[in-house]
Amino acid sequence: MTILLTPFMSCSAKLPIYAIFTVAFFPHHRALVMIALYVTGIVMGIISGLVLKNTVYHGNPVPFVMELPNYRFPSAKSVTLLMWDKAKDFLVRAFTVIFVATIIIWFLQTFDTRLNVVASSSASMLAGIGRFISPLFAPLGFNDWRASTALITGFVAKEAVVSTLAVLTGTSVTNLPAALSSLFTPLTAVSFLVFTLLYTPCIAAVNAVRREMNSIRSAVAMVLYQTGVAWIMSFIVYHVATLIYH
Helix, strand or coil, rough: CHHHHHHHHCCHHHHHHHHHHHHHHCCCCCHHHHHHHHHHHHHHHHHHHCCCCCCCCCCCCCCCCCCCCCCCCHHHHHHHHHHHHHHHHHHHHHHHHHHHHHHHHHHHHEEECCCCCCCHHHHHHHHHHHHHHHHHHHHHCCCCCHHHHHHHCCCCCCCCHHHHHHHHCCCCCHHHHHHHCCCCCCCHHHHHHHHHHHHCCHHHHHHHHHHHHHCCHHHHHHHHHHHHHHHHHHHHHHHHHHHHHC
């Protein structure tokens, strides 16, 4: 259950999304919006934990006992071995799962359905997929295909949401806040932020879940569960905010 709930906590890769949207729509309340997003993730993790505790993981908890070693000043050898172990783990993930996923996104964003190189990303297969799924986000206030396409690339890496929006709006990341006004209103921006906060983590995190739980089914279930929770919460936030401000 801990593995399933951890992705509700905001990772550093989501900070560029928060930063761009707060600058674009909430320039005078940036800190407040940032704090609200982090608190929302924590609250949703607690609520989901209570729900899972009484449904999927109901019953008495298994006692967890871990023997802690004596704390000593680390030797240069142990630090080096630990650094190498962590670096090797990252390199293996970067050149397998993340690399393959990046190649797939690049291919979909570069070619059309006839495998011709596109002059604009709007004519690519990825944009076509974004247009196909965009009606799913209409109840959340943002049904523009560019927003849907950015969410797809966010599955590879959350910071890719920002770069994808910049490419699809034909601007640079620096000028993206001004361009976002053509895609979002302040209300739909809040809805989009809530969705990006809660929906499926990046593919590297999903692969880590698969490895830790030794089950592809569990990883897929986590993706579906978190995306479902994100859709429901974004729907509630958007429509409640609409009622309040209209």
